[in-house]
Amino acid sequence: MATLTPNPKVNHIGLPILEYRGAKSTLCAGCGHNAISERIIDAMFEMGVEPERVMKMSGIGCSSKSPAYFMGRAHSFNGVHGRMPATATGAILGNHLLTTLGVSGDGDTASIGMGQFAHLMRRNLPMIYIIEDNGVYGLTKGQFSATADLGSRLKTGVINDLPGIDTCALAIQLGATFVGRSFSGDKKQLLSMLKAAIAHKGTVMLDVISPCVTFNDHEGSTKSYKFMQENDEPINELGFVASFDDIDVDYDSGEIYEVEMHDGSNLRLRKLLEDYDPTDKANAVRTLMEAEEKDEILTGVFYINTEKETFIDQLNLVDEALGSLPESVTKPPKSVLDGLMASLR
Amino acid sequence: MATGDLALGLDQGTQSTQKRISNDFSIKVATVNGSGSQSANSVLLKSIFGMGVPVSGKNLFPSNIAGLPTWFLIRASKDGYVARKRDPEVLVSLNPDTAREDVMELPVGGVAIYEENLKLDQVRSDVVFYPVPFDKITATICPEAKLRKLVKNMVYVGAVAQLLSVDLGVVESGLRKQFAKKQKVFDLNFGAVKAGFDYAAEHLTKEDPYFIEPMNQTAGKIIIDGNAAAAMGAVFAGVTVVAWYPITPSTSVIEATTDLLKKFRVTPEGKASFAVVQAEDELAAIGMVLGAGWAGARSMTATSGPGISLMAEFTGLGYYAEIPGVIFDVQRTGPATGMPTRTQQSDLLFVAFLGHGDTKHVVLLPGSVKECYELGYAAFDLAERLQTPVFVLSDLDLGMNNWMSEPFEYPEKPLDRGKVLTAEDLERLGSFARYRDVDGDGIGWRTLPGTPHPKASYFTRGSGHNDAAIYTEKPDEYQAGMERLVRKFEGARKLVPGPVVVKDGTSKIGFIAYGTTDFALRESLDQIKKEYGQDVDYLRIRAFPFAQEIADFVATHERVYVVEQNRDGQMASLLKLDLPAEQVTKLRSILHYNGLPVDARTITEQFATKESL
Numbered sequence: 001m002a003t004l005t006p007n008p009k010v011n012h013i014g015l016p017i018l019e020y021r022g023a024k025s026t027l028c029a030g031c032g033h034n035a036i037s038e039r040i041i042d043a044m045f046e047m048g049v050e051p052e053r054v055m056k057m058s059g060i061g062c063s064s065k066s067p068a069y070f071m072g073r074a075h076s077f078n079g080v081h082g083r084m085p086a087t088a089t090g091a092i093l094g095n096h097l098l099t100t101l102g103v104s105g106d107g108d109t110a111s112i113g114m115g116q117f118a119h120l121m122r123r124n125l126p127m128i129y130i131i132e133d134n135g136v137y138g139l140t141k142g143q144f145s146a147t148a149d150l151g152s153r154l155k156t157g158v159i160n161d162l163p164g165i166d167t168c169a170l171a172i173q174l175g176a177t178f179v180g181r182s183f184s185g186d187k188k189q190l191l192s193m194l195k196a197a198i199a200h201k202g203t204v205m206l207d208v209i210s211p212c213v214t215f216n217d218h219e220g221s222t223k224s225y226k227f228m229q230e231n232d233e234p235i236n237e238l239g240f241v242a243s244f245d246d247i248d249v250d251y252d253s254g255e256i257y258e259v260e261m262h263d264g265s266n267l268r269l270r271k272l273l274e275d276y277d278p279t280d281k282a283n284a285v286r287t288l289m290e291a292e293e294k295d296e297i298l299t300g301v302f303y304i305n306t307e308k309e310t311f312i313d314q315l316n317l318v319d320e321a322l323g324s325l326p327e328s329v330t331k332p333p334k335s336v337l338d339g340l341m342a343s344l345r
Numbered sequence: 346m347a348t349g350d351l352a353l354g355l356d357q358g359t360q361s362t363q364k365r366i367s368n369d370f371s372i373k374v375a376t377v378n379g380s381g382s383q384s385a386n387s388v389l390l391k392s393i394f395g396m397g398v399p400v401s402g403k404n405l406f407p408s409n410i411a412g413l414p415t416w417f418l419i420r421a422s423k424d425g426y427v428a429r430k431r432d433p434e435v436l437v438s439l440n441p442d443t444a445r446e447d448v449m450e451l452p453v454g455g456v457a458i459y460e461e462n463l464k465l466d467q468v469r470s471d472v473v474f475y476p477v478p479f480d481k482i483t484a485t486i487c488p489e490a491k492l493r494k495l496v497k498n499m500v501y502v503g504a505v506a507q508l509l510s511v512d513l514g515v516v517e518s519g520l521r522k523q524f525a526k527k528q529k530v531f532d533l534n535f536g537a538v539k540a541g542f543d544y545a546a547e548h549l550t551k552e553d554p555y556f557i558e559p560m561n562q563t564a565g566k567i568i569i570d571g572n573a574a575a576a577m578g579a580v581f582a583g584v585t586v587v588a589w590y591p592i593t594p595s596t597s598v599i600e601a602t603t604d605l606l607k608k609f610r611v612t613p614e615g616k617a618s619f620a621v622v623q624a625e626d627e628l629a630a631i632g633m634v635l636g637a638g639w640a641g642a643r644s645m646t647a648t649s650g651p652g653i654s655l656m657a658e659f660t661g662l663g664y665y666a667e668i669p670g671v672i673f674d675v676q677r678t679g680p681a682t683g684m685p686t687r688t689q690q691s692d693l694l695f696v697a698f699l700g701h702g703d704t705k706h707v708v709l710l711p712g713s714v715k716e717c718y719e720l721g722y723a724a725f726d727l728a729e730r731l732q733t734p735v736f737v738l739s740d741l742d743l744g745m746n747n748w749m750s751e752p753f754e755y756p757e758k759p760l761d762r763g764k765v766l767t768a769e770d771l772e773r774l775g776s777f778a779r780y781r782d783v784d785g786d787g788i789g790w791r792t793l794p795g796t797p798h799p800k801a802s803y804f805t806r807g808s809g810h811n812d813a814a815i816y817t818e819k820p821d822e823y824q825a826g827m828e829r830l831v832r833k834f835e836g837a838r839k840l841v842p843g844p845v846v847v848k849d850g851t852s853k854i855g856f857i858a859y860g861t862t863d864f865a866l867r868e869s870l871d872q873i874k875k876e877y878g879q880d881v882d883y884l885r886i887r888a889f890p891f892a893q894e895i896a897d898f899v900a901t902h903e904r905v906y907v908v909e910q911n912r913d914g915q916m917a918s919l920l921k922l923d924l925p926a927e928q929v930t931k932l933r934s935i936l937h938y939n940g941l942p943v944d945a946r947t948i949t950e951q952f953a954t955k956e957s958l
Contacts, residue, residue, distance in 0.1 A: 019799075052801060055640070055794045068804055068816070075794035077639055078806040079632070080662050086629040090636020090644065091794065093586045093620045098795050116632075119625040318616040322585045323641025323793060327760050329618050330583030330643070332609045334755040337581065341752040344567035 012244055013048040020045045025069040032184030032210025032225075033063055033132045037070040039187065040101070040130075043194035044071060047242060055091050055100045059084040059113060062139055063105030063132035063210075082113025085120035088127055089311075094323035096312045099198065100127035107137050110146035110165045117167075121174035121203055123311040128197045128204040129176075131167055132184075134212035135223040142215035147207075149295075153220030167207045168302055169288040172281060177202035177305040179284070181298065183228045184210040189299065192238035196301070199242070201262040202310050209297070228297065235276050235287070235300040236269040259304055269301055278304050363554040368398045368423035370555050371433035372505070375440045375447045376498065379411025382439070385498030386417040388519050388538075389505060390747060393421050394568055395515040397560040401427035401864075402747045403942060408593065408685040414443045421557055427748065428865035431944040435509075435555055437501050438465060439479065448472070456553045458504055473553040477504050477544060486540045487533065496537045503541025508549065509557045513542055567752050571743035572647075574714040575673055576601035577753065578721025579645055580609065583760055584671075586644040587621040588633035590652060593685045594741040595675040598647035627652035631659040634670040635734070638663075639805060641765070641793040643725050647673035649741075650692050651682065653699065660734050661700025662807040664830070667780070667789070669728035669763070673721070673737045675744040678940045687940030688741035690860055691911035696736050697889055697919060703827060707837055708736045708889040712845075712863040714748045720842060720887070722756055729763035731837055732788060740910070742861045742942040764790045768798040779803040779814040780826060787833030834890055841888035844895050852881045854956075855902035857895075859886040859916060861942060862908050868945035869952070876949070877958050886916065891923050899928045906952060908935040910943050 010016050020041045025034050044054065051073035058064035060081035067076045079087040088102050109117045109131050120129065135148035142154060149164045171179045178200045182190040190208065197204040209228055211217045217224040222231075236257070243264035257278060259267040269278060277283060284303040291298045318325070372389075376382035386402065393400040401420050407413035420430050432452045438444045438459035445468055448457050453471045461476035483497040506516055516538055524531040575598050579587075587606075589599045599621070606619045624630040630646045637644035648656065653674055663670055676692045678684040697708055707727055709720040721737055728735040764784075766777055771792070777800065780789045789812070792801045803814040811822040812829075847867070849855075858866045863885055873879050884898045899905050899920070907917040914934035921929045935951045937943035952958075 050797075052797055052799070053795060057636075073799050073802050075792075075802045076804045077636070078804065078808070079635075080658050080807060083628060083632045083659065086624070086632025086659075087636035087639070089622065089629075090586060090588065090633035090638070090642075091640040092636075093622070093633065094637040094640025094642035094644070095793070095795050115625055116629055119629065315620050316615070316617050317620060318612055318618050321641070321795065322618065322620060323637070324795075325583075325585065325618055327583060329612075330585055330610070331581060331760060334757075336609050337577070337753060337755045340577065341567055344569050344752075345565070 011045050011048045013050060015045070015051070017041065017045045019051060019073060020071055022070040022072040023068050025066070027062055027066065027069075028214050030213040031062070032134060032208075032212070033066045034069070035184040035187075036130065036132055036190070036208055036210055037066050039190045039194055041070045042191050043198060047195055047198045048244070049099055049198060053098050055095070055098050057084050057088040057091060057100060057102040059104050059108040061105040061108045061137070063103055064108055066132065067103050082108050082111070083116055084108065085113065085116035089120065089123070089125055092125055092127060092312070095321035096126070096317060097321050102127055102129045104129065104131050106131060106133045106135055106145040106147040110167055118170070118174055121171045121176040121205060124175050124177055124202045124308055125311045126201055126203070128206065131205075131207045132210040133167070133207050133223070134210050134216050135164070135221070136212050136216040138212050138215055149222040152222040155215060155218050166288055166292060168205070169285050171205035172284050172303045175203070176205040176303075177308050178204040178301070179303040180301040181207045181209070183232055183299060184208055185225055185228060186232070186299070189234065189238055192240045193301065195240045195242065196238065196261065196267045199240075199261040199263045199265045199267075200304075200306070202305070202308060222297070231297045233291070233296045233298050235273040235298050235302070236271055236278070238301060239268040239270065241266040241268065259306065262306055267301070267304070272300070278302060281305075365556060366554045367556045367558040368421045368560060370421060370435060371430035372419040372435040372437065373433035373447070374417040374419070374437040374501070375443050376415055376417070377411075377440050377442070378407050378409050378413045378415040380498065381495035382415070382417065382498045384523065385502050386419070387747070388499070388516065388523060389502050389511075390419050391519045391568065392506065392511050392516045393419065393557055394563050394749065395519055396512055396557055397563050398557055399423065399425040399427070399562050399749060401749065403429055403742065404746060405941070406686050414440050423560060423562070425562065426864070426868040426945070428868050429942040429944045431946050437505060438463065439497070439501060456555060458501070458508065475504070475508060475545070475549050477541070477549075482540050482544055483537065486536050492533070496533060499534045499537035500541035503538035503543075504545040506538070507542045507545035508551060509555055511557050512559070513538075563749060565752065566749050568747050568749055569714050570597070570745055570747050571711070571714045571717040571739050572597040572675065572745060573601040574717035574753070575647075575721040575737065575739060575744070576605055578718040579671070579725070580605040581756055582722040582725035583643050584645050584725065585619050585642040586633070586637035587619070587646070588624050588630040588637070588644070589622075589646050590624050590627045590630050590648065592627075592649050592652050594677055594745045595647040595649045595652070595673060597745065598673050598675060627655035628659065631656040631670070631672065634672070635659055635663050635668045638669040638728070639794070643729070645671040645673065645725075647675065649675050649677045650679045653692055653696060657699050660706065661702065661704050663734040664700055664704045664706060665702075666805050666807055667732040668734070668805070669732055670734045671724045671728050671737065672734060673739065676738060676740040684940045686741070688861070688942055689911055689938060689940065690738075690740055690862065690909050691915065691938070692738060693911070693915040694918060696738060705834055705890075706734060706736055707731060707841060708738055709842065710738050710859040710887050710889075711743065712860050712885055712887065714743065714750045715753060716887070717743065718753045723842060726761040727837075727840060730761050730788070730840065731833060732763060732791060738860065740861055764788060766790050766792050766796070766801075768796050768801065771796070771798040771800050776800050778812045780810065780829070781812040782829050782832070786836050787829045787831070788836070838890045838892050841890065841892065843892045844887055844898070845885040846894065846898065847883040847885055849882050849884070849898065850880060852879070853903040854879065854881040855898055855905040856881055856883040856908060857886060857898070857905055857916070857920070858883070858908040862910055865943045865945045865948055866908050869948035872945055872949040873952060877953065889919065891920070895920070896924055896928065899924055899931055902931065904933065905931050906935050906955070907932055908943075908948055910937050912936060912938045
């Protein structure tokens with residue numbers, strides 16, 4: 001397996017990790033979201049992404065506040081509830097050359113934002129979409145969200161009597177090309193997954209279980225630290241080797257599913273679930289559905305497709321960012337108007 | 346109209362005592378939706394235009410794919426009036442379902458050209474009837490049965506041309522233009538026109554007074570619909586990202602924009618310098634527009650009332666987070682689904698304040714196809730200059746109907762991309778605060794994502810923020826931001842298109858209107874002058890926030906009639922909010938809101954009643 005790049009003082013583009021930090025978090029101490037922010041900082045730093053070449057997009061909720069707490073050097077757009085996909089789509093059309101990272105929550109995605117989420121997945125827009133998933137509404141003090149599992153219990157004793165929506169199965173079915181689930185408490189898995197996500201071209205959808213220490217971390221919750229530590233069933237172990245890494249590791253090819261990423265890096269998935277093929281879409285959905293029936297929380301990379309055209313490919317855009325095209329390109333000359341006028345006489 | 350003389354003439358069966366009425370009447374063509382009557386209607390309209398006669402057309406169509414009744418109004422007017430005429434004099438009746446009703450609506454002395462087997466001449470006796478066996482004629486010239494429904498419409502064009510003295514040569518050249526590369530289609534269609542023409546010449550005796558006579562009033566002019574014109578405005582303003590959701594009557598804005606972009610904005614390598622996205626709904630469409638505007642792209646959407654309702658949330662964000670974007674609202678009849686294929690000016694108040702909290706928007710109000718182009722263009726400059734969503738309020742009448750116009754002029758001055766800091770600027774300045782009013786105009790400087798400078802970023806949010814774009818709940822910081830937004834909006838009064846003072850003489854009475862009401866009001870003012878001897882003043886509003894000239898106009902008149910096409914007097918209400926208290930009582934409303942475009946006579950009558958004339 002590839003080992004993590006040891007943290008040098010600066011990364012391969014010469015920036016210290018400090019340049020990837022954001023403002024101080026105002027979320028609760030111990031909130032899973034803070035750990036995710038830390039992993040994003042690590043991943044962006046280790047991948048040597050220029051902070052100014054990143055757009056951070058979010059909706060509304062605890063999760064959607066978190067882009068303020070990492071990568072202060074990147075532009076950020078905290079929009080309206082459940083509509084991050086739309087602003088992200090617009091922003092990417094305005095500048096498709098940047099890395100776009102969207103942060104949403106389970107309420108922001110699976111309830112109010114379900115429509116836009118579905119259509120974003122369908123377009124395979126090149127971006128990373130992270131659901132910081134705690135199964136509960138934090139800012140309004142602890143109501144169930146649509147990803148809360150059937151039978152899970154609120155602190156107040158209220159039992160959830162509706163099935164949770166599996167955003168991963170949905171994303172795979174709808175057309176996302178990199179779909180995985182992780183846990184905010186699993187540093188290693190989450191970091192590798194985020195690094196691979198940065199390398200992927202297309203929509204990456206990561207559902208990251210992120211316990212809410214205030215409203216959903218008690219006995220009876222299926223999104224608590226304890227429950228995840230006991231029930232997390234990884235289907236594969238991730239090893240990510242960036243294109244600029246010079247690491248050669250021996251591995252048993254029979255146990256590894258190797259994916260060559262678009263930027264030349266490698267994602268090596270050690271199979272923990274027998275013969276799991278992450279490029280088999282139907283099997284991925286079936287595996288997730290079967291796990292649900294067995295009350296298992298699967299994590300890992302469920303599905304990856306490095307071949308499918310992205311929305312930007314389909315639009316056949318020019319190589320420059322649309323938002324910075326000069327007037328000489330965007331404003332047709334007078335002869336065009338004259339021709340149109342002549343045709344209308 | 347000389348109806349008395351005409352009735353006498355009819356009794357005697359001669360034309361001798363009739364007064365000839367040339368280039369001053371309206372034709373109503375009654376057909377069935379989906380029967381392909383559009384191109385025939387268009388050919389007739391363009392033929393009259395081709396004879397140099399000022400002409401306008403209105404399609405009164407149902408919200409239906411096929412089968413329901415549809416009417417097309419063509420008005421020829423030597424005086425250049427292009428508004429709807431309330432009582433069209435000439436009826437072409439091709440729809441059995443509405444035939445009786447259509448004939449009953451004709452004024453005394455009117456004309457009915459109709460399918461012979463409908464036997465409409467039994468319905469009343471005070472109009473001139475021209476029976477034409479359209480089906481029989483069509484069957485003779487068009488062996489292919491499935492094409493007959495379409496071809497029949499061209500037969501009517503021929504019959505009408507003969508009866509009204511429309512030059513057959515002009516019809517022919519119009520058809521040739523329409524079917525430029527399709528000789529066979531041209532042959533079939535012109536054959537149909539000719540058959541209708543010949544039938545009328547041979548079997549019908551002219552008994553009515555209506556004629557089209559050549560004039561020289563359309564030379565150099567173009568014919569275009571408002572939506573196509575708005576699309577041109579957008580494309581010449583360099584629109585780059587278009588996100589939309591289909592809705593009548595705005596869809597053709599996007600279709601026309603897309604066509605133009607595909608023609609003129611593809612690089613020699615075949616790459617697109619634009620993106621058009623059909624979104625999942627209007628929520629997403631406007632979200633994409635704002636996302637793109639934030640990233641520096643000129644972006645737009647087009648919609649109508651129901652879509653505007655869905656856009657309320659995002660436009661509020663656009664206002665508070667100060668993000669440019671252009672929204673074309675082609676208004677239709679509300680409330681709710683309303684009448685999707687009928688016109689109204691009833692989104693004004695909603696749009697002006699769209700969004701919760703203290704929110705107000707720049708709204709442009711084109712009053713002609715040329716202004717759809719010009720204000721459509723200006724909206725993009727204003728949106729980026731003011732860093733805010735800008736609305737262009739057109740309506741179905743303007744957007745979907747064909748209008749004569751002077752040709753559009755090329756915008757020679759460069760695009761105004763507003764206040765954007767580059768990496769070099771930041772290097773020089775050392776830092777920047779996104780919402781700081783450094784210039785005293787209420788407009789901060791922004792940076793675009795991807796600007797290669799460590800100090801370039803800021804955090805865009807709809808939550809309370811201070812001038813450095815940092816989250817705040819501090820009372821003074823929040824309030825300072827809201828006050829700056831007011832300063833910006835006040836400044837917009839001088840940046841938006843000013844009103845057109847059509848006439849400002851010595852009258853104590855002033856009129857105010859906007860958008861398509863202008864067409865009918867101009868005609869009404871002539872009626873008022875001619876019939877009541879009152880030479881009143883008129884100002885046409887072209888934007889909100891209001892320029893100072895509007896308050897000045899109200900101040901110098903005793904009574905000001907605000908004419909508009911909605912029930913609640915929305916422009917009058919908006920003016921009342923803006924005018925000094927002592928001016929407010931001067932305003933009174935003349936309203937028309939039945940879904941049809943307002944006509945001059947309706948305005949004149951309401952005015953006469955209110956003035957007790």
